[in-house]
Amino acid sequence: MAIKKAHAQTPLDTLRSDLEGEDRFCRERAHYRYVPPRPATYGDLDLDPRIAEVLAARGMERVYAHQAEGVAAARRGEHVVAMTPTASGKSLIYNLPVLEAALADPEARALYVFPLKGLEQDQVGGLDALMEALDLHPEPGPRERTPVRGAEVYDGDTPGHRRTKIRQRLPTALFTNPDMLHLGLLPHHDKWAKLFANLRYVVVDEIHTYRGVFGSHAAQVFRRLRRVARHYGSEPQFIACSATIANPGELAESLLGVSCTAVTDSGAPSGGKHFYFVNPQASPYTTATDLFLRCLETGLKSIAFTRARRATELVYQWAAERGGALAERISPYRAGFLPGERRAIEQRLFSGELDGVISTSALELGVDIGELDACVLVGYPGSVASTWQRAGRVGRRGEDAVIFLVAGNDALDQYFMRHPETFFERSHEAVVVDPANPRLLGQHLPCAAAELPLGADDPVYIGDDPDGFRGALADLEAGGDLRREGAAWYSALPGPQRAVGIRSIGPAFRILDEAGKPLGDLDGDRVLREAFPGAVYLHRGRNHRILELNLEGRYAVARPEKVHYYTRALSDEDTEVREVRRRRRGNRLIPHWGDLRITRRVTGYERRRTNDGKRIGTHNLDLPPTTFDTEGLWLPVTGAAQSAVREAGGDLPGALHAAEHAIIKMLPLFALCDATDVGGVSYPLFPPLGGPAIFVYDGYEGGIGFSRRGFETLGDWLTATLHALRACPCQAGCPSCVQDPQCGNANEPLDKGGAVALLAHWLGSAPPDRSRGVS
Structure with missing residues (x-):
């Protein structure tokens, strides 16, 4: 009789078995789904023997079907956009045409544009190694200690002497970002005449990140690039790449202004994914930290994604305190770290020196950080597309991986915990830019x-x-x-x-220690809310207190301090209606959309205990206001609507404030945005309208279409908001429905029942029954 060989238990098997045997995890598990593995499909592609030999030496003897399709389209002279999952080898689709052009014509040039500096640094080394193997490096000049390579980075971190050398001895491939293209290359195109005259390819990677105001600015920059190239006699081909979104072809054409061939069927293999939805009974940060440490202790290389810098630092701090010997093998990673810090963390993770990293969305993109086994999402990332992008960072060896989506108290987190099938059935969101804005x-x-x-x-x-x-x-x-x-x-x-700031933020501020040493950066839009005098600033797991904020010098001074509280800004704002551009006539609600002017002022801050969030102090501040013009919608509250709130036993100011919070929380279901991309304010009396009103506006100068999208889908948007409020089991209101941790008025006043009554009146729905709660 044949003896069946026992299957060896993997670390992932051990982790799942241990967790599923624990009562607490089973109580908190809201959903489990296994996404099966997918085998590779290959394509045929005739390669120059020299290129084939170099690729084979790196283990690439066959190309995936999407790689063959994309390269073939580029060879036909078409503009191309490739949309396949993370780690599917999209870079070969643009690197192969660039290498072929360089072998055929040594004067041919390529421009690589990445949205973030870290992506440039990650990609340039791989392409340069291929060029060196193909003997495509420029001949070094006499006595050149650091000759120009075949691929070079030219961005804000490039030293001045190196910039001069790169301009004088132009590499085959120049790596940059939209900011340097906007501020450095295009205004001084005469210094780059050789580049633009011989420009064969423009590579634009990670185009799904070009959304909203940044994407619309970048669309203008790419149009200026095409004008300059045409002036020097070239018509470069664009090759763009994207993570999975609903509209890659439409986005590429809007962004670049050219018609593109879309390559969307991935031939790359992928391992199976065990997907757990976890709705913690305690703090989501505590639960996420526990899961992250459990993964590491089991031997799984892991990444945890948070939604904010502060959360990244807190989870790292707690994991380091509780991880024992593991503390030396984990690190935080986020925007605001200095470039050298980011590169060092990436290299330690790639080399295996680190077993785990806690990151904001900064590592969501294609920086090569090696092979990972487990992903902990600390809160819903804000979109289906971003969730899968982050989940795609694990399971790169074709083996199974595990993803934990740990819900926060936010409305969308709880929405998917209660309706998990909606997440898996929901299509990826479309990314929209407006080049004609x-x-x-x-x-x-x-x-x-x-x-x-x-x-x-x-x-x-x-x-x-x-x-x-x-x-x-x-x-x-x-x-x-x-x-x-x-x-x-x-x-x-x-x-x-x-x-013109293409990311629509104020000038960057430098965070310094008392000796003047840089700790990090903070953009001008956030500095008044996060680096005011007295604010607690977290950096690499250590608390610092802001001693000074110098607005003219654009810096803040911080001192390390052991404190057991965090700070939250308090603010007020004024709203001015500048122009009504659209309105709808209805019996119960007459919504408007148009141009607004918003004036914000940070008036003070709260100190809250870290362990339980209890307020322990309030302090006043005297900071200058900020004013910007934007687009927004406003919902006047008629006398009948006010009566409906009062008849339900509601407090009108609290009802308006709660409804405003809840409406904003649900907008990302209908517009690909974060809740922080939009703002809102409610008025028990708004004199220009002669009554109460709720305003929701784009949080960017000039507006970018988020509120317009909400206006267009207002009925569905308000209906989803009402359903979310009624489904939430709390009585008085909680962070899952009407409380907002960023509220400038400290969530006072709020009346959930009154908000339900208001929305029900607007939608013609049954009013809430106070004897049975607010549902």
């Missing part, structure tokens, strides 16, 4: 005119919106930003690029 167009046309004169029939701009383009030229001329000479427009001011 008149405000952004008005900012970038002076930049384009400073680079090259503009004509009324400019082929790069005329295809988006001819009337809008010509109207913008006329408005800018009338406003003095452009001057006309004959049939051409020129910029009225030198260097207009410096006044």
